[in-house]
Amino acid sequence: MKFGLLILLLLISVYADYSPLSYVDRPCGSDLSNLWLDVIAVVDNSRGMTVAGLDNVAANIASAFSSGTRIGSDANKPRTTRLGLVTYNSAATQKADLNQYQSIGDVFFGIFDALSNIVNTNESYLATGLELAERMLIDQSVNSTRAHYQKVVIVYASEYAGNGELDPLPIAERLKLSGVNIITVAYGDAYGLMKSLSHIASPANCFCPNGWVQYRSDYSDLASSRYGVCIQGVALSAKWLAAKMSCSNRWRNSSLAAEFSQDKHDFIFNLAQNTQGFSPPYKYHIGLNYVSGSWVWTQPTGLQQVPLQQPLMWLSGNPQQSSTQSGVMNMQSGQGTGWISIAKMAGSANYVCETYSCDTDNYCDENMNKNQ
Structure with a gap:
């Protein structure tokens, strides 16, 4: 399954024939070069993902974020997108914080290097990855000059497992209530996995100022x-x-x-x-x-x-x-x-x-x- 540019298109609505005089309501912006987001990719690297699946994830992330998007955190260029990376299996690991990648080249080489190996375990608990992503967004985005930026978590999962403290749903709901959009990408048992992941996903799109x-x-x-x-x-x-x-x-x-x-x-x-x-x-x-x-x-x-x-x-x-x-x-x-x-x-x-x-x-x- 190829996602690439589709991942970023999920963040916007595209109406090529819209103009202010059209008798339709304004769609969400469609200029990919003007994306201004803080994004964390949360990637399952357990054996369930497989080496080929992980390589596919790396290729699609690199492709998505090289489509004219300005990467980095230059204060003089506010319309930029930052990308962080978390991997998870039985536990989660921060592979890149939101300030590590400062160019398309950084993303390309960094993603492939970070996602080059499968971990030798069948355990895959999405809750650990979401929890680490939540902490990263709080520390590196919410409490920063980019607090107003739209925040997105993209989940790549090979299975949906966990209950009690390892149930991903409560963490996902907490993220969504705080304004974070969650996009889910399923690898593996397509129908069952996608059905489960649909419970934590949210529609990612443009947003409104407070009070609107x-x-x-x-x-x-x-x-x-x-x-x-x-x-x-x-x-x-x-x-x-x-x-x-x-x-x-x-x-x-x-x-x-x-x-x-x-x-x-x-x-x-x-x-x-x-x-x-x-x-x-x-x-x-x-x-x-x-x-x-x-x-x-x-x-x-x-x-x-x-x-x-x-x-x-x-x-x-x-x-x-x-x-x-x-x-x-x-x-x-x-x-x-x-x-x-x-x-x-x-x-x-x-x-x-x-x-x-x-x-x-x-x-x-x-x-x-x-x-x-």
């Missing part, structure tokens, strides 16, 4: 497919125009939320229902407004507003044809919400903002500075 919720295909499923869009409900009563100005100043690349699809419309309603300070009957401003003879969606400062397309979610009697009714809010009607047109300087309500996710196309510094 990442738009995903299913609000109730945290593991569902994510977009490169972060959403925030603001429980402050404001007129539409004030809400627009507040959103544009709330974060870099932020604006009132756009609802390009029924799914996005429903997601925002679910978010409002679960945001403190929003209460039924729900009403909140969104980014649709009437400008120069047509309805358009607000966009971040400097970008062209996007013309309204289907689907249309107007409540009955809307939109009003009056030139003064040029803003839009969502108003609850029954079990859902719909659009109503309002005056931009009247009708105070809560509002919903959106911004770009932090990813390869949108670097977020350690202070999450909107003006960077």
Whole structure:
């Protein structure tokens, strides 16, 4: 099984035809040369992996991290990726800390050297490898100037074993709760092993600043497919125009939320229902407004507003044809919400903002500075 570049592509979503004027929501960034991650590869080197399997792992790690990725920890070049390496069998060993590899060449030669030998044991306890990776991330990433970097653990396993203190699941859950993404790669009994490893894996993708919720295909499923869009409900009563100005100043690349699809419309309603300070009957401003003879969606400062397309979610009697009714809010009607047109300087309500996710196309510094 060849993984190579696929491992890094798991961290991003690629939509080659996307542009800011596309009537789709922004995907996660897709520029591999701009990956900014702290990654630890956790590799089983017991006899179950086999010499050929271990060589395949080394080749795929080296291939994945030589695909235009900037390796190292140069403070003057923040968009870099660091790679650490842990091997495990009955116990775990740190083969490379997060600062050892400072170039593609370091990765290539270091990985093949570190993964050149199988250990003479059938014991393989993933928990030991995950626990060491956790300590490394705490010591070398969390408590460093790269604390804000996305953290990833890639597991290469030949079996899933252990219970009690050697059960890998509690450690995996702890890692995921701390924001670490886990990618699993199975060698051996494909179905049984992959099924077991699926319990510790997490969707690795772009992420949102604190206080923002990442738009995903299913609000109730945290593991569902994510977009490169972060959403925030603001429980402050404001007129539409004030809400627009507040959103544009709330974060870099932020604006009132756009609802390009029924799914996005429903997601925002679910978010409002679960945001403190929003209460039924729900009403909140969104980014649709009437400008120069047509309805358009607000966009971040400097970008062209996007013309309204289907689907249309107007409540009955809307939109009003009056030139003064040029803003839009969502108003609850029954079990859902719909659009109503309002005056931009009247009708105070809560509002919903959106911004770009932090990813390869949108670097977020350690202070999450909107003006960077």
